[in-house]
Structures are given as structure tokens and as C-alpha cells.
Amino acid sequence: MARESVVMAMRVATACTVMMLALCTRAWAGVWAGGVGGGVALTPPMGWNSWNHFRCGLSEELVRKTADQLVSSGLSKAGYVYVNLDDCWQRNRTADGVIIPDMQKFPNFTGMISYINSKGLKFGLYTDRGTLTCQKRPGSYAHEKIDAKTYASWGVDYVKNDDCNIPHGGDADTDYGHMFAAINMSGRPMVHSVKGSEPIEKAHLVANMRRVGHDIGDNFASMLSLVMEGEKQNLSQYAHPGFWNDLDMLEIGNGGMTLAEYRTHMSFWAILKAPLLLGNDLGKMSDDVLDILTNSDVLSVNQDSLGIQGRLVKSVATDNIKARRSVVALQCLHSAPTQKWTYSKTTLQIVNQETGACIDGQQGKGQSVTGPCDDTAASQKWLVDSKGGIRMHGRPDRCLDV
Numbered sequence: 001m002a003r004e005s006v007v008m009a010m011r012v013a014t015a016c017t018v019m020m021l022a023l024c025t026r027a028w029a030g031v032w033a034g035g036v037g038g039g040v041a042l043t044p045p046m047g048w049n050s051w052n053h054f055r056c057g058l059s060e061e062l063v064r065k066t067a068d069q070l071v072s073s074g075l076s077k078a079g080y081v082y083v084n085l086d087d088c089w090q091r092n093r094t095a096d097g098v099i100i101p102d103m104q105k106f107p108n109f110t111g112m113i114s115y116i117n118s119k120g121l122k123f124g125l126y127t128d129r130g131t132l133t134c135q136k137r138p139g140s141y142a143h144e145k146i147d148a149k150t151y152a153s154w155g156v157d158y159v160k161n162d163d164c165n166i167p168h169g170g171d172a173d174t175d176y177g178h179m180f181a182a183i184n185m186s187g188r189p190m191v192h193s194v195k196g197s198e199p200i201e202k203a204h205l206v207a208n209m210r211r212v213g214h215d216i217g218d219n220f221a222s223m224l225s226l227v228m229e230g231e232k233q234n235l236s237q238y239a240h241p242g243f244w245n246d247l248d249m250l251e252i253g254n255g256g257m258t259l260a261e262y263r264t265h266m267s268f269w270a271i272l273k274a275p276l277l278l279g280n281d282l283g284k285m286s287d288d289v290l291d292i293l294t295n296s297d298v299l300s301v302n303q304d305s306l307g308i309q310g311r312l313v314k315s316v317a318t319d320n321i322k323a324r325r326s327v328v329a330l331q332c333l334h335s336a337p338t339q340k341w342t343y344s345k346t347t348l349q350i351v352n353q354e355t356g357a358c359i360d361g362q363q364g365k366g367q368s369v370t371g372p373c374d375d376t377a378a379s380q381k382w383l384v385d386s387k388g389g390i391r392m393h394g395r396p397d398r399c400l401d402v
Helices: 060-072 109-118 144-154 172-185 220-232 259-271 287-293 296-302
Strands: 006-012 017-023 046-049 082-084 090-093 099-101 122-128 158-162 191-194 209-211 244-246 276-278 310-317 341-343 350-352 358-360 369-371 382-384 390-392 395-399
Touching: 046 060, 046 122, 060 082, 060 109, 082 158, 099 144, 109 122, 109 144, 122 144, 144 172, 158 172, 172 191, 220 259, 220 310, 259 287, 259 296
Parallel strands: 046 082, 046 276, 082 122, 122 158, 158 191, 191 209, 209 244
Antiparallel strands: 006 017, 017 310, 090 099, 341 350, 350 358, 358 369, 382 390, 390 395
């Protein structure tokens, strides 16, 4: 992994790791005020998305209330202006192929959009480059032109384009290119967000943002693994005004992390110039969560007009052996010392070659971590069975699982 540039340090308390991220000094030749970038997303988009908290449990009442809460809480003033519906807003198509909203959920769909706009907010929605969305609603495959035209007539400002249910022979670059061209021909500027199936080298030609990796989970390991995935791919070189590396929606406020971990989550997304799309229930948001989301110093880093993404230049463990770390599955790197393990047939322990720490099953806690090796600890003893499973010694019903 390349390490270079000016160092910005952050301490990740729960991971006991100091990550130093650098702001590159190069500037892009153009600021994409038009042309391929479409004049949108010149800074990372900020707003709210329905998926992380509500999944398919959408309603017009919920969306209108969310728009109200964005304004009344001060979030819209801080820059969170997009109200984005994820999957499950659509129902079917007319005989002419026009997409139809789910009228049971949204009895006055266009009126809802007008209401959102009346609050000074923008509206976004979800589609899929396949024949069906991930939740089996109509996708945009072979309907890109009519969908973009329909979106423009509704006043849509943002299109999230997923990649489920792809026809045989489907190609991400081609499919996303069709939608991007259709958006440009619609006469209305719209942010186009695509998945990681689009090659990163070409993504800026068909989109304004591209997903880095897996769907985020509301836990520290999932959040941190997305940060590290972006670093492994060296994605900072591709970020610039008009195109951003999308780490997925924010989980801040959903309850799966501590406030310290949520602050770290927010700080990473800001430094890495990721879009800031809230994924929580704004009606149940605490003051502490609101403070994290509206920290002006953090937001100014994310929204800086130069659009230069930070990057990891050094990782320093504060105490490799004593610190307890979660055992997670990340992309395999032969050069990563933290991914090298030794199994002792004598002590039955699995030891990390970099830290000298042992995997500890923490009996009764349902998770595996690394910690100081203890030959007497039953939760550190493992047996490899005939089928390749790694079972806890004395607890054959418990297997090591990442």
C-alpha cells in the first residue's frame, strides 16, 4: 500500500490504532463545472437515505416527517439537503413502460416531492441496473431513457443505481453508461450513484459516486473494514469534485456503536470525502448524535471545495498484545503481517505472527478477539476438525467464524 503526503493523525480508541491520513497536495485540472460531471456533486452529497434504519418500511408520512426533521433539527442548515428513498418505493410499470410508485405507501408521490422541495430540500430515489431491484421491484434495465425522463418530470435530484438481478451478459460500465447518458439527455441535473461493479478507472465517466465495498453494518468492525478496503484499492487518487468514493450510508445514531465509535465513523467519512447520507431515524435522534453530525469543523473537511481525499500513510498499534481486537474478514493481502497466523498443536492456540496475540473465543460473549496469550484459558484453545472447521476445545458446538 502506498504511503505518502502530509500526515493527519487520528486515534481510534476502541481499535487501539492510530491512523494517519494524508491530504494529497495535487489538484485536479478542472472543477467539473459541467460536461461529464453534470455540474452536480462538486462536494460530497449530504442528506438522508431510508435504507439503513427503515429498509422497506417506507411511507409518505415518514418521508414528510423526515423532511420536517431535517429542517427543524438544523441538519439541513448544516448541509444535509437530500431526502433519498431507497428500494421499495416503486411498484410496477405501465403498458408503455413508465415506472409507477407504490401508491399504498405513497398516495401522493409527486405532492410529497413538492413538499420536500418547499422545505428547501432535494429529492432522490433508488433504481437498479438489472431487470429487478434487490427487493424484486422493477429495475431500469432497458428502461433507462424512459426512467430518466420520468425522474426529470418529477423533479428528482439524485439517482442511486444498484446492481442486483443482472441479465446474462450484462456489463456494469455499459448499463451505468446508458443511465448516465439518459440523465444527461433528460434536461435535469441529477447525481448518479453506482455500485462497485463499475470499474473504478471508468467510473467518473458514468457516475458522480461509486461504492467502495460491502453494505455497511452498524458495528465498528464493518465500518473500519470499509475504510481499509478503500485504502487497499488506493481509491483516493480517483476522488475529485464531481466524483467521490462512496463508503455507504452513515450508521450514526442507529445504536450499534458507542458515541466514541460514531465520532470515529464520522471523522473517517469526512476525511475520506465520502458522501454523508444519514441512515438513522431522525425522530429518535439524541442531542449527542446531532452534535456529531453537525460538527462544523468535521463537515468543513468533508465539504472543502478542493475535494482532495485523505489517505492512510501509517498505522501504529499502541499495544499490539494487550489490546483486544475483533477478528474480522478482510480482503486477503499476502504482504499484511496481521493476516499471518500460527497454530500450536501443543497449546492448541492460534497466534498472530505480527502481534504475538492469541485468538480468544470469549466464552459466552459470542465473539472472537485477540488478546494476551494464556495457556490456561479454555477460550483460547482450538481444534481443527476433519471437515476444516476450527472448534473451541471443550465446546465442540462453537466454531471460529468471521
